Amino acid sequence: MTQTSALRQFKLPDVGEGLTEGEILQWLVAVGDTVTVNQPLCEVETAKAAVELPSPWAGTVVELLFDAGTMVDVGAPIITIDVGGEGGAPSPAADPGGSGLIGETNANGRTAVLVGYGPRTTEARRRPRRTPEPAGTPVLPPVADDAPPLLATAPDMRTKPVRHGGLEVGRQAEAAALSEAAAPAREAVPGRRGPRPLAKPPTRKYAKDLGVDLATITGSGAGGCITRADVDAAIAARSATTAGAEMAIVAPVAGEERIPIKGVRKHTAAAMVSSAFTAPHVTEFLTVDVTRTMKLRTRLAGRPELAGVKVSPLLFVARAVLLAAKRHPMVNSSWDEAAQEIVVHGQVNLGIAAATPRGLVVPNIKDAGRLSLAELAAALGELTETARAGKTAPADMTGGTLTITNVGVFGVDTGTPILNPGESAILAFGAVREMPWVHKGKVRPRQVTTLALSFDHRIVDGELGSRFLADVGALLQDPASALAY
């Protein structure tokens, strides 16, 4: 170790993990000061903490390279210390490359790293490649010249690695294995089972959903990557050549069941789409106390007139809807787009949405308004029974004018029903639950349900819809008021 002057610069280290800069809060030493190893030089604040930086060397402070209050990039020299006569500090021989100053570039073009992994100069540059070709790899079996390229348009990896050493080894080993295993079979199998075709995950899913085998497609994207457009083009080509044979593109995937869209499902879908996108729907909700209706139901169920028929809550809802519709005939109407007319129906053909094994059907009771309670009950029972048996006649499903859907039987409170096409209103009847309810000024357990009314806003205004719904609710809350209708 010499006694001559030797200047060293301390670079701002990354004192946290992944910090890029720090502010020098204050200097704790001045030019000319003698410092010892680990003597605090300055206080630095980073995004994580304010810390003191201890001196890595003993010596004399020659220069402070930044003023306090300055924001400094990690890796920038902040102080110069003359370590000429130091003791206890690492000898200059410790420096990689043998240079005296950290940061000095050695003969190999590499920067001496005295400050650990932290500070890295931002102008790090790539080292130049030695020769264009490192003469292949000695350890791997040579890849036959006629072996299929691993990726259709991938660069030739045998001469020049393109990304990263480890990856290349994996790919090349894979390619070698594949060429060995697949080579004899390659001639015989036209649809060559090569490596996975190159495509981005969304494209893979897209193709999978459409039943398209990516191996049959040539990619047009960068590096031979198959794009969404390629998949679309493949489908278009397929349907052109195999017109009519639509099953050709359907390749079932394990765990997935493909159900043909037909019958009731097809009809339901068409009806729902047509309704939802032609009639502007508005849905209103009303929660009502139906305790009295439920009591009335019990009383009426014992009467001889109603013997043999099912006296269900739905019966009373149907009755209330019919009574309210009589008062508000516009809810029982249709929009005739072709004739540019609103058709107000003379009678209520009351549709009842029924869940059947074949799907949703909405048979209706013709001129339900004329029926007595017993007749209505009988009609409802027959209608649901016929529907569940799958024997509903087509005539019974057409000509409906107003519909009730009884979602309550599924234990559901309410929903936003979609209009049966051609109709102006549909009422969803939710589950009847015993709930705390304010009744005559006190909280009592009462039987409560929620009604939801969707209506075609072209015909039915908010006011009309609200009045209709309120009337249905009032009738269910106080069934005796039906006498006033």
Added chain:
Amino acid sequence: MTALPEATEMVDPVPGAAAPHLPPERGVDTVQLLTPEGDRVEHPDYPLDISDEELRGLYRDLVLVRRWDAEATALQRQGELGIWASLLGQEAAQVGAGRALAEGDMAFPTYREHGVAWTRGVDPLHVMSLFRGVDNGGWDPVATRFNLYTIVIGSQCLHATGYAMGVQRDGSEDAVLAFLGDGATSQGEVNEAMIFAASFSAPVVFFCQNNQYAISVPLERQTRVPLYQRATGFGFPGVRVDGNDVLAVLAVTRAALAAAREGQGPTFIEAFTYRMGAHTTSDDPTRYRLASELEEWKLRDPIARLKAHLSRSGVADAQFFDAVEAEADELAVRIRRGTVEMPDPAPAGMFDHVYAEQTPYLAAQKAEFEAYHASFEGGHQ
């Protein structure tokens, strides 16, 4: 620095968090053999017969380990280490536990057990190389009976329990010491390990250094009961010991390891201590701790109380203390020199320790990787 000015006091950033994390009074469920003032006291369940030589040895351990820790913290601030997890304040817990181990016993550390590493004879430079990013820990875990550091919180408890079950099946007399922190007690692995250990009466001791904070999360966010009481729920004994009392930690850990060796199954030790520094060099504890709390714990320093005891009882004199200080300075110079002189590892070295024995596939990858690097001018050979 003396008492901090009032202005640096901060309000507790965690609403409702308890006031200072201070140890319970002596005798209240906490084993203590040396008071913070350095007075030797007895505990009925944990008698400790210790020679003057051993007492001086413990003091030397504590001082050297603290000096190493200080030097490592400085080296990180100088950019020589990527990160450092300081043990400041926890020296007694670690040295006490480490010195309780018999030669064949196996220890499973977290990433902060530098003091235990020291007692196992691990060269500090082998720990420094890990924090410098040169290797993944340079010591031989089989030869030193000290497993490599585990950075993942709590998983070493499963390793330790599994190892202990192996020891049990080998019919060996060895015991296993698993280290964990207070935050780790909330980890699934730790709870799974304790269930296995209890179910199989595995010869493992869970040594929890409760340093009051899981990074910034205070103890009261981890538990509603004192940690040592959790052991009861798993079906084995739990003991709380003053973690800043090296003698108490030594006695309690020895007893627990002896019980494990005798087939009495696991013990949970809660060493009640305090992390005087930051969680790691990337952390700023002033953002979540009260300065007054730190001041309180300074009065419970593990080294100061042993020094007081040694000088008061005449076991050691000024000459001894000076000699230890000088040795600590030498150690610091050796650590500094050794750390900054560590050569950067060759990039291909990462292939060497993936498996106990190299596989042909990895050997091929390594060769390819080396060829790739050799294709650059000035590349690693």
